[in-house]
Amino acid sequence: MSQTIRVSFDALRDFMDRAFRKAGLPDADALTVATLMAEAELQGSDGHGSIRLAPYLRRIREGGVNKHPVIRVEKEKAAMALINGDNGMGHLVMKRAAELAVEKARTAGVAWVGARLSNHAGPASLYARMCLPHDMIGLYMAVGNANHLPPWGGLTMLLSTNPVACAIPTAKEPPVVLDMATTVAAYGKVKAKAQRGEMMPEGWMIDRTGKPLLDPKRSDEGFLLPIGGHKGYGLALIIGLLAGTLNGAAMGKDVIDFNSDFANVGNTGQAMVAIDPAAFGDLDEFKAAVDVVVRDLRGSERMPGVERIWMPGEQSHEKRIANRAGGIALPPQLKASLDKTAADLDVAPLEVMD
Amino acid sequence: MSQTIRVSFDALRDFMDRAFRKAGLPDADALTVATLMAEAELQGSDGHGSIRLAPYLRRIREGGVNKHPVIRVEKEKAAMALINGDNGMGHLVMKRAAELAVEKARTAGVAWVGARLSNHAGPASLYARMCLPHDMIGLYMAVGNANHLPPWGGLTMLLSTNPVACAIPTAKEPPVVLDMATTVAAYGKVKAKAQRGEMMPEGWMIDRTGKPLLDPKRSDEGFLLPIGGHKGYGLALIIGLLAGTLNGAAMGKDVIDFNSDFANVGNTGQAMVAIDPAAFGDLDEFKAAVDVVVRDLRGSERMPGVERIWMPGEQSHEKRIANRAGGIALPPQLKASLDKTAADLDVAPLEVMD
Numbered sequence: 001m002s003q004t005i006r007v008s009f010d011a012l013r014d015f016m017d018r019a020f021r022k023a024g025l026p027d028a029d030a031l032t033v034a035t036l037m038a039e040a041e042l043q044g045s046d047g048h049g050s051i052r053l054a055p056y057l058r059r060i061r062e063g064g065v066n067k068h069p070v071i072r073v074e075k076e077k078a079a080m081a082l083i084n085g086d087n088g089m090g091h092l093v094m095k096r097a098a099e100l101a102v103e104k105a106r107t108a109g110v111a112w113v114g115a116r117l118s119n120h121a122g123p124a125s126l127y128a129r130m131c132l133p134h135d136m137i138g139l140y141m142a143v144g145n146a147n148h149l150p151p152w153g154g155l156t157m158l159l160s161t162n163p164v165a166c167a168i169p170t171a172k173e174p175p176v177v178l179d180m181a182t183t184v185a186a187y188g189k190v191k192a193k194a195q196r197g198e199m200m201p202e203g204w205m206i207d208r209t210g211k212p213l214l215d216p217k218r219s220d221e222g223f224l225l226p227i228g229g230h231k232g233y234g235l236a237l238i239i240g241l242l243a244g245t246l247n248g249a250a251m252g253k254d255v256i257d258f259n260s261d262f263a264n265v266g267n268t269g270q271a272m273v274a275i276d277p278a279a280f281g282d283l284d285e286f287k288a289a290v291d292v293v294v295r296d297l298r299g300s301e302r303m304p305g306v307e308r309i310w311m312p313g314e315q316s317h318e319k320r321i322a323n324r325a326g327g328i329a330l331p332p333q334l335k336a337s338l339d340k341t342a343a344d345l346d347v348a349p350l351e352v353m354d
Numbered sequence: 355m356s357q358t359i360r361v362s363f364d365a366l367r368d369f370m371d372r373a374f375r376k377a378g379l380p381d382a383d384a385l386t387v388a389t390l391m392a393e394a395e396l397q398g399s400d401g402h403g404s405i406r407l408a409p410y411l412r413r414i415r416e417g418g419v420n421k422h423p424v425i426r427v428e429k430e431k432a433a434m435a436l437i438n439g440d441n442g443m444g445h446l447v448m449k450r451a452a453e454l455a456v457e458k459a460r461t462a463g464v465a466w467v468g469a470r471l472s473n474h475a476g477p478a479s480l481y482a483r484m485c486l487p488h489d490m491i492g493l494y495m496a497v498g499n500a501n502h503l504p505p506w507g508g509l510t511m512l513l514s515t516n517p518v519a520c521a522i523p524t525a526k527e528p529p530v531v532l533d534m535a536t537t538v539a540a541y542g543k544v545k546a547k548a549q550r551g552e553m554m555p556e557g558w559m560i561d562r563t564g565k566p567l568l569d570p571k572r573s574d575e576g577f578l579l580p581i582g583g584h585k586g587y588g589l590a591l592i593i594g595l596l597a598g599t600l601n602g603a604a605m606g607k608d609v610i611d612f613n614s615d616f617a618n619v620g621n622t623g624q625a626m627v628a629i630d631p632a633a634f635g636d637l638d639e640f641k642a643a644v645d646v647v648v649r650d651l652r653g654s655e656r657m658p659g660v661e662r663i664w665m666p667g668e669q670s671h672e673k674r675i676a677n678r679a680g681g682i683a684l685p686p687q688l689k690a691s692l693d694k695t696a697a698d699l700d701v702a703p704l705e706v707m708d
Contacts, residue, residue: 077463077633079433109431110466114634137596151663154654158647166592176595178588210657228581234532234666237651238520241530242491245643248635252647279431280468281602289599293512293606297591300508303564309505312588 005335006327006353013038015338015350016053022345023060024067025089033091036126041328044319045123045179047188050350051334052122054341055262056089062262065089065119071096079108082247083115087265090121094270098130098138101274105136109279114247118268120145120258124165125179125316131274132169135283139273140165143244143251145258145266148187148224152233155208157223158252161186162239167313169277171287173294177313182236183224190216190224195333244269327353359689360681360707367392369692369704370407376699377414378421379443387445390480395682398673399477399533401542404704405688406476408695409616410443416616419443419473425450433462436601437469441619444475448624452484452492455628459490463633468601472622474499474612478519479533479670485628486523489637493627494519497598497605499612499620502541502578506587509562511577512606515540516593521667523631525641527648531667536590537578544570544578549687598623681707 013034020030033056041049059065069088073081081100085093097113104111121127124140131138144160151158161181168176181187185204193200194216205213205222213222226232244251249269256266277286298309323329330338335350342349367388374384387410395403413419423442427435435454439447451467458465475481478494485492498514505512515535522530535541539558547554548570559567559576567576580586598605603623610620631640652663677683684692689704696703 075634078461079459079465080463080629080633082634105433107432108462109434110464111433112464112629137600151651151654153660154651154656154663156650156654158651158654166596168592168595176591178592180582180585180588184582208657227585228534228538230664230666231534231581234534237530237647237666238522238532241522241644241647242520242629245647246491246629246631246634246640248639248643251643252650275434275466275596275600277600279434280429280436280600285602286600289602289605290595293591293595293599296510296606297505297508297512300505300510300512302508303562306507309508310584312584312591 003332005330005332007330007350008327008353009038009042009324011351012041012050012328015342015348016050018347019053019057019341019345022347023057025060026068029089029092032095033089036091036095036122039126040122042320042323043123043125043316045125045316047186047192048122050330050338052120054337055258057341059258059262064262064264064266073100079104079111081111081113083113085115085118087117087119090119090268090270093118094121094127094140094272095130097270097272098127098274101272102131102134102136105274105276110273110275112271112273114243114269114271116247116249116267116269117265118249118270119266120268121270123179124163125167125177125313127272128165128167128179129175129177132167132175135169135278135287137169137275137277138165138167139275140270141239141243142270143240143249143255143268144181145255145268146187147255147257149183149226149233149236150223151237152226152230159233159236159240160255161224162236162243164239168290169287170294171284171291173291174311174314174317176290176294176311177316179313182232182239183226185224187224190219194219243271247271357686359684359686361684361704362681362707363392363396363678365705365707366395366404366682369696369702370404372701373407373411373695373699376701377411379414380422383443383446386449387443390445390449390476393480394476396674396677397477397479397670399479399670401540401546402476404684404692406474408691409612411695411699413612413616418616418618418620427454433458433465435465435467437467439469439472441471441473444473444622444624447472448475448481448494448626449484451624451626452481452628455626456485456488456490459628459630464627464629466625466627468597468623468625470601470603470621470623471619472603472624473620474622475624477533478517479521479531479667481626482519482521482533483529483531486521486529489523489632489641491523491629491631492519492521493629494624495593495597496624497594497603497609497622498535499609499622500541501609501611503537503580503587503590504577505591506580506584513587513590513594514609515578516590516597518593522644523641524648525638525645527645528665528668528671530644530648530665531670533667536586536593537580539578541578544573548573597625601625
């Protein structure tokens with residue numbers, strides 16, 4: 001068995017589509033979720049790609065997700081809406097939220113759409129980026145689906161890695177797309193280190209006495225560090241209040257750990273903001289001005305040993321292009337697990353490239 | 355001369371009001387700016403209090419600020435506005451922006467007001483907090499008025515400490531108010547260390563080879579570090595694009611250093627967002643839910659040696675109460691500089707408490 005397994009975007013999407021349909025999602029919903037998960041994998045967000053298929057399917061099987069949600073707008077004003085996700089797959093809820101935010105921003109200039117009774121939706125950037133084809137700026141915030149962060153100075157894990165993403169359209173440059181957890185490392189990266197048998201660098205986690213925790217296999221003995229210490233703690237809290245509490249979604253001690261609980265409703269909260277630059281001035285001038293900033297930053301004098309200055313989102317952009325052309329590399333153990341899923345569900349397995 | 359000089363909030367406000375009026379600001383504008391600067395000092399944002407009086411007056415004198423601005427709405431939709439500050443004092447522009455955002459959010463649910471041709475407006479939290487009496491959430495972002503940050507891996511200082519603030523109303527707890535620069539330390543803190551003859555802790559600044567820079571007197575030989583490394587760089591960039599470029603304000607290489615240039619128009623950009631929780635659900639339930647999160651976090655088990663878990667904004671809240679009751683402590687050298695300003699302008703000096 002080769003060490004490098006490559007699969008095409010289409011094959012990955014089609015396989016996950018088959019799996020979700022077989023698991024009972026309606027055809028259109030299965031395709032939407034599968035496509036977004038394949039896009040996550042394509043852009044290198046591998047913690048949100050096919051590795052999530054098995055846990056998602058388990059949640060569907062154990063009743064933690066509603067297979068036939070009636071996703072509906074519960075509250076609405078000119079520039080806002082609150083969506084009740086009816087405990088459907090988060091991808092469906094947030095795609096709807098992004099589309100509604102864009103539609104409302106077209107008229108109001110800016111729109112903020114919150115969601116409650118949603119679920120894990122994959123990488124934050126997927127939804128922020130949905131504004132780009134409409135020449136709009138997208139902002140996304142979410143309450144993470146497991147608490148790994150205590151308040152600054154504390155030991156009780158009451159906060160999640162609450163991520164934020166922002167996508168800004170450009171003229172000729174790749175769009176500027178920031179997608180970040182408010183912790184130094186996302187928890188998925190810790191799990192990946194454990195899987196690969198590697199140690200973590202200092203600064204990712206500390207133990208309960210404040211000492212650096214380096215062994216990812218001991219991650220449940222400590223917690224993630226927020227970026228900038230108390231600042232990252234503040235950011236995680238604010239994002240949690242805006243994406244969770246404001247929407248009547250879970251936040252703080254009400255967040256259930258989706259790594260261990262597959263049967264209960266998580267009431268995940270997320271928020272999506274669309275901003276129409278054309279409301280603020282000339283769209284082309286704005287996009288050209290972003291290009292200038294990007295080029296100036298990229299052209300910065302560099303520190304010794306630095307080969308290249310990266311823009312936020314630029315590495316994902318390059319991965320998207322390379323992986324679409326040459327296929328997406330999957331670790332053999334992930335492919336094996338996907339094959340097991342295929343066998344369990346009795347669907348055709350994921351097709352690999354020649 | 356006593357080491358501790360204490361002044362009342364009213365005396366500080368009245369003194370700065372006298373100074374600005376004498377310098378040529380209209381009465382109402384002088385009072386607005388003086389009040390906001392005194393509020394900054396009251397809450398412990400001493401880098402934005404009376405220490406800024408002399409540089410602000412110099413900017414007024416040298417023509418870098420318009421004494422008689424016609425602050426006007428240039429673009430407007432249901433949920434947004436772009437304000438042209440006509441190069442007036444930033445405090446005037448952003449107070450107007452906050453008021454307009456609240457007014458629009460009352461109808462639209464959410465509103466985003468950007469500003470161009472504004473100026474330095476003091477601490478970010480002042481404006482985010484203006485939403486609180488209206489039971490709204492306030493978000494504020496600004497392009498800083500001097501570049502101290504290169505792109506991650508770079509040496510050319512093209513980014514500022516671009517701060518973000520968010521104020522969230524509560525029921526019985528102090529409001530949650532985050533106010534943070536996207537750098538580990540704000541530049542004002544470096545200047546304060548230099549003034550006190552102290553060294554900086556590792557992690558605040560690095561020199562051009564990437565080594566820690568500890569002597570604040572050598573700060574022009576290096577640059578500030580963003581929080582979370584590349585993440586803080588990404589945040590500073592995004593905030594700059596949203597608060598600056600989107601509004602047609604200065605960003606990147608166009609930002610002039612207001613510490614050395616007092617005569618040219620800075621075209622400062624800021625953005626103010628108001629969110630009405632009453633549009634998303636029951637206001638009292640929301641505020642009570644925030645209280646619960648605050649109390650849960652405060653009640654967290656603590657790390658060894660940690661006396662208390664703080665909420666963002668709680669220390670400022672306590673300073674506000676203590677300083678209003680007992681007066682604001684000013685360093686003697688600051689009082690001496692304010693006395694010199696009084697003498698230069700021929701206005702009555704700042705009154706100290708008995």
